Amino acid sequence: MARLKKAEKVFIVRSLAQFMTPTEVVVAIKENFKIDVTPQQVEAYDPTKTAGADLSQEFVDLFHEARKKYIDQPIYNIxxxxxxxxxxxxxxxxxxxxxxxxxxxxxxxxxxxxxKGFYEKKIEITGKDGGPLETVQTTVSKEGYLQAREQVLDEY
Structure with missing residues (x-):
């Protein structure tokens, strides 16, 4: 098991906060820091896992801060x-x-x-002049309902 410096630990915590798997983090650590770690060693830096239960408060806070930042980033950053x-x-x-x-x-x-742009990012439905949609609630008697229903069915 490799002895990790603080920079390497921070890298692991941030990577896990960005939903990387321990195996992906192992590969990233090997590429960036040229050291070998095991997935089990990496998992110990994830406070959401049992293996990370004894993680120091500093790294727990870093994990939650990094995860919040990752989730809240604008979609165009991905x-x-x-x-x-x-x-x-x-x-x-x-x-x-x-x-x-x-x-x-x-x-x-x-x-x-x-x-061709078939994937629309957002569709917004609004009322007149961009305002909220108007809803109207009325009470209809049973006879009125049946009469309106017959009219609609007769049209078809």
Whole structure:
């Protein structure tokens, strides 16, 4: 088990707060710090797990702060949420999968949906001049209901 410096511990805590798995963190630690750690060692820095129950308060606070920051960030900060990034990835996959007709068609359809804007980010329904929708509540007698119902059914 590698002995970790504070910078490495902070990196692990922040990575776990961003929903990386312990295995992904092991790979990231190896790439960034050139040290070997085990997934079990990494898991000890996650206060949401049993293994992280004895984590110091400093790292618990850091974890919760990093997770809140990660969740509250605007969607455009997430690489894969941007259309151009998605198109680049799908394009690379399309080139690799050209021999597989079914996959190539699916990827082509996905690319077309992104390019043509079929994925609307937000739809907002409002009333007149952007105000709230008006709702009207009325009381109808049973006879009035049955009469209105018959009129509607007669139209069809």
């Amino acid at each position: 690489e894969a949420a941007n259309d151009i990034v998605q198109l680049r990835v799908l394009s690379a996959l399309f080139i690799k999968k050209q021999g597989n007709t079914r996959d190539a068609i699916k990827l082509s359809d996905q690319i077309q949906k992104i390019v």
